[in-house]
Amino acid sequence: MAKVVMEKLNKHFGEVKAVRDFDLEIPDKEFVVLVGPSGCGKTTTLRMVAGLEDITSGNIYIDDKVVNQLPPKDRDIAMVFQNYALYPHMTVYQNMAFGLTLRKFPKAEIKQRVKEAAEILNIGELLERKPKALSGGQRQRVAVGRAIVRKPKVFLFDEPLSNLDAKLRVQMRVELKKLHDRLQTTIIYVTHDQVEAMTMGDCIVVMKDGLKQQVGAPLELYFRPANKFVAGFIGSPAMNFMEGELLSEQGGLFLQTMGFKLKIPEDKAAKLKSYPEKRVIFGIRPEDLPEAPAAIPNETIEVVVEVLEPLGSEVYLDVKVGETSLIARAEPTTKAKPHFKLYLQPVLENMRFFSIRDEKALF
Amino acid sequence: MRISENIAIQPGKRPGRRWRWSGLLEDRTVMGMAFVAPAVGLLLLFLAYPLILGIWLGFTDTVVGGTGEFIGLANYISLLNDALFWKVTYYTFLYTGAAVFFKLLLGFALAIVLNREFRAKGFVRAIVLLPWIIPTVLSAICFWWLYDTTFSGITWVLMKIGLIGHKIDYLGDPTNARIALIVANVWRGIPFFTIGLLAGLQTINPSLYEAASIDGAGGWHRFRHVTLPLISPLLAVVTTFSTIWTFADFQLIWVITRGGPANATHLYGTLSFQRAIPGGQFGEGAAISAFILPVLMISVWVCYKYMRREE
Amino acid sequence: MSEKFVERMIKFYLPLFIFLFFLLFPFYWMFITAFKSDAELYNLKLNPFFIHEPTFKNILMLFKETLFNRWMFNTFFVAILATILSLSASLLAAYAIQRVRFRGSGPIGISIFFGYLVPPTILFIPLAAIIFQLKIWDSLWSLVLIYPTFLIPFCTWLLMGYFKSIPKEMEECAMIDGASRLRVFWQIVVPLALPGILSAGIFAFTLSWNEYLYALTFISTTTLKTAPVGLITELVRGDVYHWGPLMTGALLASVPVALVYSFFVEHYVAGMTGALKE
Numbered sequence: 001m002a003k004v005v006m007e008k009l010n011k012h013f014g015e016v017k018a019v020r021d022f023d024l025e026i027p028d029k030e031f032v033v034l035v036g037p038s039g040c041g042k043t044t045t046l047r048m049v050a051g052l053e054d055i056t057s058g059n060i061y062i063d064d065k066v067v068n069q070l071p072p073k074d075r076d077i078a079m080v081f082q083n084y085a086l087y088p089h090m091t092v093y094q095n096m097a098f099g100l101t102l103r104k105f106p107k108a109e110i111k112q113r114v115k116e117a118a119e120i121l122n123i124g125e126l127l128e129r130k131p132k133a134l135s136g137g138q139r140q141r142v143a144v145g146r147a148i149v150r151k152p153k154v155f156l157f158d159e160p161l162s163n164l165d166a167k168l169r170v171q172m173r174v175e176l177k178k179l180h181d182r183l184q185t186t187i188i189y190v191t192h193d194q195v196e197a198m199t200m201g202d203c204i205v206v207m208k209d210g211l212k213q214q215v216g217a218p219l220e221l222y223f224r225p226a227n228k229f230v231a232g233f234i235g236s237p238a239m240n241f242m243e244g245e246l247l248s249e250q251g252g253l254f255l256q257t258m259g260f261k262l263k264i265p266e267d268k269a270a271k272l273k274s275y276p277e278k279r280v281i282f283g284i285r286p287e288d289l290p291e292a293p294a295a296i297p298n299e300t301i302e303v304v305v306e307v308l309e310p311l312g313s314e315v316y317l318d319v320k321v322g323e324t325s326l327i328a329r330a331e332p333t334t335k336a337k338p339h340f341k342l343y344l345q346p347v348l349e350n351m352r353f354f355s356i357r358d359e360k361a362l363f
Numbered sequence: 364m365r366i367s368e369n370i371a372i373q374p375g376k377r378p379g380r381r382w383r384w385s386g387l388l389e390d391r392t393v394m395g396m397a398f399v400a401p402a403v404g405l406l407l408l409f410l411a412y413p414l415i416l417g418i419w420l421g422f423t424d425t426v427v428g429g430t431g432e433f434i435g436l437a438n439y440i441s442l443l444n445d446a447l448f449w450k451v452t453y454y455t456f457l458y459t460g461a462a463v464f465f466k467l468l469l470g471f472a473l474a475i476v477l478n479r480e481f482r483a484k485g486f487v488r489a490i491v492l493l494p495w496i497i498p499t500v501l502s503a504i505c506f507w508w509l510y511d512t513t514f515s516g517i518t519w520v521l522m523k524i525g526l527i528g529h530k531i532d533y534l535g536d537p538t539n540a541r542i543a544l545i546v547a548n549v550w551r552g553i554p555f556f557t558i559g560l561l562a563g564l565q566t567i568n569p570s571l572y573e574a575a576s577i578d579g580a581g582g583w584h585r586f587r588h589v590t591l592p593l594i595s596p597l598l599a600v601v602t603t604f605s606t607i608w609t610f611a612d613f614q615l616i617w618v619i620t621r622g623g624p625a626n627a628t629h630l631y632g633t634l635s636f637q638r639a640i641p642g643g644q645f646g647e648g649a650a651i652s653a654f655i656l657p658v659l660m661i662s663v664w665v666c667y668k669y670m671r672r673e674e
Numbered sequence: 675m676s677e678k679f680v681e682r683m684i685k686f687y688l689p690l691f692i693f694l695f696f697l698l699f700p701f702y703w704m705f706i707t708a709f710k711s712d713a714e715l716y717n718l719k720l721n722p723f724f725i726h727e728p729t730f731k732n733i734l735m736l737f738k739e740t741l742f743n744r745w746m747f748n749t750f751f752v753a754i755l756a757t758i759l760s761l762s763a764s765l766l767a768a769y770a771i772q773r774v775r776f777r778g779s780g781p782i783g784i785s786i787f788f789g790y791l792v793p794p795t796i797l798f799i800p801l802a803a804i805i806f807q808l809k810i811w812d813s814l815w816s817l818v819l820i821y822p823t824f825l826i827p828f829c830t831w832l833l834m835g836y837f838k839s840i841p842k843e844m845e846e847c848a849m850i851d852g853a854s855r856l857r858v859f860w861q862i863v864v865p866l867a868l869p870g871i872l873s874a875g876i877f878a879f880t881l882s883w884n885e886y887l888y889a890l891t892f893i894s895t896t897t898l899k900t901a902p903v904g905l906i907t908e909l910v911r912g913d914v915y916h917w918g919p920l921m922t923g924a925l926l927a928s929v930p931v932a933l934v935y936s937f938f939v940e941h942y943v944a945g946m947t948g949a950l951k952e
């Protein structure tokens with residue numbers, strides 16, 4: 001039930017600048033995912049919101065109230081840790097009731113709330129057990145249960161699924177999403193897994209080296225990445241990048257790289273006109289590199305297949321153009337074979353261009 | 364579940380005084396200081412202060428129950444001119460050197476013997492620790508009796524098998540007494556080395572030995588190139604601890620020989636006790652025990668260095 | 675198969691047996707002496723390694739003619755109180771140093787640890803002077819106050835190792851759940867550190883029981899002596915040694931430590947190795 005705002009947030013650990021000038025406004029009831037590679041400052045950001053880490057500079061507001069100096073217990077938040085941090089000397093019930101007991105809730109109400117939460121999470125039979133006697137997935141549920149009984153203003157999750165096996169992770173992903181729909185509470189969720197971010201978040205914040213890279217809805221990040229880093233980070237397999245030269249010739253704008261030459265569609269060419277330099281980085285996703293039956297001048301690329309990765313519903317082709325490796329997605333019916341030549345016809349409309357200087361998207 | 368209700372943050376039942384106290388403790392520094400205060404207070408009063416007071420006393424002629432005058436280096440000068448003091452110094456170093464050497468050797472050997480899986484391992488390990496657990500004074504009494512000239516069981520066995528023709532005066536002869544005490548100290552100290560080093564040996568990943576074997580290393584090479592380097596920091600710390608304890612030993616000597624015969628087995632610790640408590644010469648006693656300080660400082664330095672390296 | 679057995683014999687059982695014999699023989703000697711009569715003890719014709727006519731006269735003499743039970747009580751009294759005092763102080767200090775991480779906690783931790791290296795032989799003279807000034811000379815309270823000087827460094831170090839093994843998130847989660855730092859300490863940390871507290875307590879108890887120099891120095895009244903001191907000073911008069919009762923006393927005075935130890939060997943070993951590894 002709360003809006004969370006971070007304003008010019010900075011966190012330094014001695015020389016290490018873990019979080020830099022971080023601005024973010026999280027509307028009430030939103031499911032926000034912080035995603036980024038290891039060490040980019042996600043956990044640190046989350047811990048500052050929780051009040052577990054002192055803020056070097058900047059402000060955090062919960063419901064328009066500055067909480068910089070407020071101890072964690074007075075922020076009315078709940079957090080689920082990566083290792084769950086269940087109290088091993090308490091039963092599941094006691095674990096879940098702990099926060100309510102501390103806040104001096106009446107016994108009956110505590111019981112009621114724990115029961116409700118246990119029902120939601122299907123852990124009703126486990127209430128008398130100690131955490132040691134639970135499986136990984138059950139512990140995970142208890143940790144979530146402990147958070148929801150308190151009905152806090154904000155939920156914080158720090159990679160809660162990373163200790164689960166792949167199958168359980170997918171299942172819990174769905175359940176957490178459902179839980180959010182049901183509770184309608186603001187959630188800040190940290191993960192380094194972009195698939196998790198894409199599938200769960202209403203809104204995704206991509207971070208790198210303590211800096212916010214882009215904020216947006218999952219598909220917005222996918223189709224309109226703000227820079228090369230986001231483009232490469234979101235989507236799997238990652239977007240292919242190459243450097244090329246822009247050539248203004250008769251009949252339009254062309255992109256020339258070592259192995260091939262492509263004609264840039266008119267609308268993109270118009271936007272590229274204002275770009276002062278000749279060299280660009282261009283990116284294209286694997287699914288935008290379909291096979292072509294034959295060579296078409298200025299529209300197809302000639303590649304050599306190196307490895308096939310059949311996944312069933314699709315096949316990924318590791319191919320080479322000159323010295324550069326690309327990944328292309330093909331139909332399961334593909335005839336491609338390793339060491340054979342192949343023509344790919346890039347979907348030029350979906351091509352992205354990035355500045356060679358700062359790697360920002362050109363449009 | 365109704366979501367809309369908010370949890371009001373309810374303060375403790377009785378705000379006011381109590382609340383303010385616990386509020387203060389929320390501050391890291393305040394809480395940290397408050398928590399270390401009892402320990403630090405006790406240690407300052409009964410450890411740090413006496414350490415300094417002891418050094419000061421060494422420069423005075425304080426006697427028991429009285430105050431003394433500052434007499435500069437007089438205690439030290441008279442000690443350094445005293446042949447007895449040099450005799451004690453000699454034995455203190457001999458005792459420490461020999462005892463630590465054999466404790467290390469035998470303790471390490473036993474640790475290696477025990478570092479394998481066998482039935483009753485826990486039981487054997489527990490038994491091995493006994494000499495370390497049982498109050499030293501009490502086992503010292505036992506050694507004292509075992510070293511009795513007439514009734515020693517050791518003598519009885521040696522005479523039975525015909526190795527010796529006459530009784531051995533274990534504690535009456537200076538050389539014998541010195542050796543006898545070192546043996547008793549080694550007996551008591553082996554478990555510390557064994558259990559300490561065994562713990563270290565068990566942390567060594569067995570796959571390292573397997574890898575070394577595959578590389579063609581024999582038993583000795585595995586020990587020399589895998590075990591020893593990995594265990595050397597622990598070895599250094601254990602040895603340092605044992606060295607300072609042995610150097611400053613008191614109990615075994617005081618119970619078994621009281622420094623005799625002819626003062627041959629005095630250590631700094633026992634001599635300083637003899638001068639200060641029965642003798643009443645606090646100043647002189649403190650000056651004698653001050654000679655333990657350099658070894659203490661070296662021990663602290665070695666430990667510090669290895670702990671730093673571990674981090 | 676048999677070759678393997680011979681190798682195992684030479685490399686393992688033989689050395690193990692020799693070591694165990696060397697380490698245990700004195701206890702055996704102590705034990706048999708305790709149950710021998712003087713007549714048997716001083717009869718050179720008999721094999722000294724067996725008890726020919728067991729007797730309980732030594733035990734009787736110990737309890738009837740000496741203050742042995744009084745000394746045992748004194749030792750208990752001092753050991754228990756010193757252990758409680760040291761354990762409480764160490765528990766707080768170790769937590770503060772390891773977990774609260776306030777400014778200066780690092781150096782304080784290291785200094786406390788080095789306290790353990792300071793041998794009593796350096797301290798007993800100045801301590802005697804201090805005890806005298808504090809007017810607790812010849813009182814068991816002096817020992818209760820002094821023993822923490824070697825108990826606190828050890829226990830603190832041991833407990834710090836334990837606290838390190840408790841995940842930080844557990845405490846943070848409790849703080850978010852609404853617990854004050856003090857409550858986190860009492861309700862989360864202390865229950866989780868119980869095995870460590872037990873180890874430290876056993877150690878402190880045995881170390882106190884073992885102490886000799888301070889008890890010898892600070893206590894002169896016979897009724898106030900601890901068992902180790904009482905046995906030596908009261909049963910050895912001039913050249914007359916009462917070997918039977920002495921051995922019996924040594925044996926009986928070892929029993930409490932041996933008992934405590936046997937119940938908690940694993941904790942003891944864990945404590946010892948844990949403290950070394952830190």
Ligand SMILES: Nc1ncnc2c1ncn2[C@@H]1O[C@H](COP(=O)(O)OP(=O)(O)OP(=O)(O)O)[C@@H](O)[C@H]1O
Binds near residue numbers: 013039045
């Ligand atoms: N207590 C600390 N002391 C010093 N540096 C720290 C501390 N905590 C984090 N850092 C540093 O701050 C940076 C950000 O760390 P953070 O834990 O926020 O990363 P993360 O994005 O959560 O990574 P991961 O995915 O690995 O959890 C890292 O470089 C890390 O080394």
Ligand SMILES: [Mg+2]
Binds near residue numbers: 042043
């Ligand atoms: Mg993290």
